[in-house]
Amino acid sequence: MSKNNTIIEIKGLNHWYGNFHVLKEINLETRRSSCVVICGPSGSGKSTLLRCINGLEVFKEGDVIINGKSVSQCFHNHKELYKLRSKFGMVFQHFELYPHMRVLDNITLAPRRVLCLSKNEAEKSAMALLEKVGILEQAYKYPANLSGGQQQRVAIARALAMNPDILLFDEPTSALDPEMIRDVLKVMADLAKEGMTMLVVTHEMGFANAVADEIVFMEEGNIIEHDDAVTFFKCPKSNRAVEFVDRILVHI
Amino acid sequence: MIFDVIFRNIHLLLSGLGVTFQIFILAWIGSFLLGIGLGVLRLSSRKAIYWPVTIYIQTMRSIPLILVIFGFYLLLPIITGKSMPSLVSAVISFIVFEAVYFAEIVRGGIQSVRKNLIDAGYSTGLSYFQVMTFIILPQAIKNMIPSIVTQSVVVFQDTALAYVIGVKEFLRITTLVNVREVRSIELYLFAALVYFCICSFGSLLARRMEKRYGG
Numbered sequence: 001m002s003k004n005n006t007i008i009e010i011k012g013l014n015h016w017y018g019n020f021h022v023l024k025e026i027n028l029e030t031r032r033s034s035c036v037v038i039c040g041p042s043g044s045g046k047s048t049l050l051r052c053i054n055g056l057e058v059f060k061e062g063d064v065i066i067n068g069k070s071v072s073q074c075f076h077n078h079k080e081l082y083k084l085r086s087k088f089g090m091v092f093q094h095f096e097l098y099p100h101m102r103v104l105d106n107i108t109l110a111p112r113r114v115l116c117l118s119k120n121e122a123e124k125s126a127m128a129l130l131e132k133v134g135i136l137e138q139a140y141k142y143p144a145n146l147s148g149g150q151q152q153r154v155a156i157a158r159a160l161a162m163n164p165d166i167l168l169f170d171e172p173t174s175a176l177d178p179e180m181i182r183d184v185l186k187v188m189a190d191l192a193k194e195g196m197t198m199l200v201v202t203h204e205m206g207f208a209n210a211v212a213d214e215i216v217f218m219e220e221g222n223i224i225e226h227d228d229a230v231t232f233f234k235c236p237k238s239n240r241a242v243e244f245v246d247r248i249l250v251h252i
Numbered sequence: 253m254i255f256d257v258i259f260r261n262i263h264l265l266l267s268g269l270g271v272t273f274q275i276f277i278l279a280w281i282g283s284f285l286l287g288i289g290l291g292v293l294r295l296s297s298r299k300a301i302y303w304p305v306t307i308y309i310q311t312m313r314s315i316p317l318i319l320v321i322f323g324f325y326l327l328l329p330i331i332t333g334k335s336m337p338s339l340v341s342a343v344i345s346f347i348v349f350e351a352v353y354f355a356e357i358v359r360g361g362i363q364s365v366r367k368n369l370i371d372a373g374y375s376t377g378l379s380y381f382q383v384m385t386f387i388i389l390p391q392a393i394k395n396m397i398p399s400i401v402t403q404s405v406v407v408f409q410d411t412a413l414a415y416v417i418g419v420k421e422f423l424r425i426t427t428l429v430n431v432r433e434v435r436s437i438e439l440y441l442f443a444a445l446v447y448f449c450i451c452s453f454g455s456l457l458a459r460r461m462e463k464r465y466g467g
């Protein structure tokens with residue numbers, strides 16, 4: 001793994017909520033254009049890890065280096081922090097679309113306010129993104145009038161609108177009905193194929209198997225296992241990962 | 253006819269009601285905007301901001317409005333060195349007093365906005381100010397509309413206190429008419445009826461909005 005191919009480097013990351021040690025000495029390197037799936041039981045710190053990587057959470061110890069730039073250095077400078085976050089797109093379990101704005105305005109808000117694009121420019125590229133995620137005809141509706149799968153695709157388009165270097169997905173399909181999960185996973189798989197760097201927290205082992213380059217398994221704030229996808233599914237090293245994967249596969 | 257006194261003086265009474273609405277609208281706009289500011293600042297994690305705002309809010313909540321009105325009426329000319337029309341003085345008093353109640357509503361409304369929705373804004377690179385303006389406040393205000401309408405009814409009733417510094421608002425005019433006509437029962441009954449109708453309309457509006465926006 002050559003150094004300049006590394007886009008995310010997590011070094012000795014520790015975080016606490018009060019006395020609760022939520023992330024314990026996390027070390028992780030991610031290559032540009034790779035898709036990394038993070039899995040593990042609920043409460044193991046997966047969401048917190050994502051939030052530390054894009055600077056939503058001000059972590060207490062260690063550092064995250066994005067494209068050679070230190071995240072912890074940005075904590076003292078709001079402008080730098082905002083700029084850092086704008087390089088990421090984030091997709092949430094419950095979509096988190098702005099309910100008072102139409103789909104189009106959801107997508108153009110940040111490009112207009114952060115990148116200072118004109119309304120016209122922003123809307124043009126927003127329409128292109130909506131077409132890409134297959135819901136062009138929903139542009140002028142409010143989020144509440146869309147199905148869950150459509151809302152999540154709007155959320156992906158909103159994340160893409162900032163031209164991010166990295167996409168973070170936090171259980172993007174956990175709140176969706178089965179028939180909608182496929183549509184969203186398809187969009188994600190296409191993005192991975194195009195070479196987008198993606199960190200995906202998910203329990204969709206089918207997606208992990210088919211799309212992920214690497215799998216990270218977390219438990220109680222530790223990374224228990226970090227393998228390429230083939231190794232993880234064929235011969236996982238830790239018993240905990242074996243149990244977890246078994247349980248999830250049975251569940252499916 | 254019992255209420256002939258009202259018809260005879262309807263012009264005067266309506267002009268008083270006009271002044272009451274004038275005070276109400278100015279006081280409402282001012283206290284609502286100031287309330288948004290105070291409500292936002294009260295959620296600051298910086299002690300240098302949180303404490304002064306909190307003390308201000310607690311102070312205003314512990315003083316009767318009538319004292320605030322007297323206070324500004326007496327102090328403003330001393331501070332500014334100019335005599336101040338009593339209407340202006342009253343409006344300023346209402347703004348600084350009522351704002352703290354709006355501030356508490358705004359604070360609750362902001363806290364009702366889901367954290368993840370806010371993080372969604374931050375994750376696209378928006379600043380604190382932009383997230384507040386474009387995402388949190390529109391959501392918060394929508395959640396707060398019923399409480400805001402209810403508080404606005406209170407502000408409307410409170411405008412009658414401008415009476416004490418001689419502002420010629422509705423209640424004062426009613427009293428002046430009474431001095432000439434000496435028909436206090438009819439006149440004050442009429443005044444009560446007017447306040448009742450306007451405030452009931454406001455309360456009704458609040459209830460309708462509560463239903464519409466799901467409380």
Ligand SMILES: Nc1ncnc2c1ncn2[C@@H]1O[C@H](COP(=O)(O)OP(=O)(O)O)[C@@H](O)[C@H]1O
Nearest residue numbers: 017020022040041042043044045046047048049
């Ligand atoms: N803001 C917070 N304050 C306190 N504890 C938190 C907070 N966010 C998460 N936690 C706790 O940290 C642990 C890890 O949470 P999270 O990262 O959301 O786990 P996961 O996404 O793997 O389910 C959980 O036990 C959760 O209760």
Ligand SMILES: [Mg+2]
Nearest residue numbers: 046047048170
């Ligand atoms: Mg989570």
